[in-house]
Amino acid sequence: MSQRAVHQVSGVILHMIAPENTMEQVVRIVGDVARNQRIIYVTVNRPYKQLIATLASHEIDHTKMFFIDCITAGGHVMEKNDPQNCMFIDSPQDLTGISIAITQAIKLTQPNVTLFIDSIDALVVYNDESTVVKFCNFTISKLRSFGAGGVLLARKSGKEVQVVRDVALSVDEVAEADELVEEVT
Amino acid sequence: MITQATYNQFLSAVSLVLTVYTVYLAHAIYKYNRFSKGWLFIIAGFSMAVVRRGVVYLNAAIENAETSTKLVLLESHLAILSIIMFVFGFWWIRNDFAGFKAIAIETETKLKRFMAPKKRGRTPRKKR
Numbered sequence: 001m002s003q004r005a006v007h008q009v010s011g012v013i014l015h016m017i018a019p020e021n022t023m024e025q026v027v028r029i030v031g032d033v034a035r036n037q038r039i040i041y042v043t044v045n046r047p048y049k050q051l052i053a054t055l056a057s058h059e060i061d062h063t064k065m066f067f068i069d070c071i072t073a074g075g076h077v078m079e080k081n082d083p084q085n086c087m088f089i090d091s092p093q094d095l096t097g098i099s100i101a102i103t104q105a106i107k108l109t110q111p112n113v114t115l116f117i118d119s120i121d122a123l124v125v126y127n128d129e130s131t132v133v134k135f136c137n138f139t140i141s142k143l144r145s146f147g148a149g150g151v152l153l154a155r156k157s158g159k160e161v162q163v164v165r166d167v168a169l170s171v172d173e174v175a176e177a178d179e180l181v182e183e184v185t
Numbered sequence: 186m187i188t189q190a191t192y193n194q195f196l197s198a199v200s201l202v203l204t205v206y207t208v209y210l211a212h213a214i215y216k217y218n219r220f221s222k223g224w225l226f227i228i229a230g231f232s233m234a235v236v237r238r239g240v241v242y243l244n245a246a247i248e249n250a251e252t253s254t255k256l257v258l259l260e261s262h263l264a265i266l267s268i269i270m271f272v273f274g275f276w277w278i279r280n281d282f283a284g285f286k287a288i289a290i291e292t293e294t295k296l297k298r299f300m301a302p303k304k305r306g307r308t309p310r311k312k313r
Contacts, residue, residue, distance in 0.1 A: 066295075066299055068292075082295075084295050084298045084299050085295070085299050086295075087288070087292045087295055089288065090284075096281075096285060097284065097285060097288045100285055100288050100289050100292070101288055101289075101292045104289055104292040104293050104296065105292060105296060108293065108296040108297065109296065
């Protein structure tokens with residue numbers, strides 16, 4: 001993977017992450033991209049509060065990122081003291097709701113924006129494999145039509161789930177986190 | 186020559202087949218968007234309509250007055266049950282669409298505030 005692609009995401013990249021120290025790897029990737037681009041971060045793994053605490057502990061400026069949190073308690077109602085850089089979706093099963101939020105977010109933040117989806121295998125826990133593939137393909141098409149970059153994260157488990165293999169066919173590039181870490185350091 | 190009874194039976198049979206096809210279509214739509222559980226009620230409603238059509242078809246063939254009365258009562262119950270399923274299912278689907286609209290509006294509101302240039306506080310001048 002080229003150094004340019006790490007700093008400036010222009011296409012759609014599928015990032016395979018090693019199962020050990022996943023958060024460390026995610027933080028490195030996000031921190032690197034956040035230097036040059038706005039980030040829309042769809043989290044299916046960790047709640048917003050935990051995520052920003054981790055990013056802050058690594059001195060990454062999360063105020064320039066917009067989060068779409070799919071796991072903080074469902075039935076969230078908009079409150080006055082709601083974080084302005086986070087949209088809460090009731091459930092990771094609400095793929096239509098997630099798609100709507102992503103579309104709005106890309107439309108209003110373009111150009112120079114990168115979408116992160118953390119992660120594809122977490123989506124598979126809550127949805128059918130075929131539905132997740134359809135969702136990923138829809139999101140990839142959306143990103144391309146808006147000219148935005150995308151990073152889809154997936155855990156490298158040795159025997160990758162069929163979804164990851166299917167999504168790999170639609171992206172511009174498949175990257176291994178190890179390569180990225182070596183290049184960044 | 187086609188009698189009135191035969192014609193009625195023919196219509197009932199066509200109606201039965203079309204309702205079964207509607208159940209299939211409702212199930213296919215549900216498969217596209219599994220999140221909307223309201224479609225399950227629509228499927229249940231159409232399935233009851235299939236049974237109801239079957240009862241009507243059966244009733245047309247039966248000559249026993251007592252059995253026929255029971256079947257008419259069963260048909261009425263099935264009709265009201267299927268309508269309840271439709272009402273509940275479409276109410277659920279409408280709520281889902283309202284939720285999607287709410288997500289779009291809330292995301293837009295938050296993003297506009299997020300994208301707005303931040304006001305920088307002035308640093309107070311030092312007194313000489």
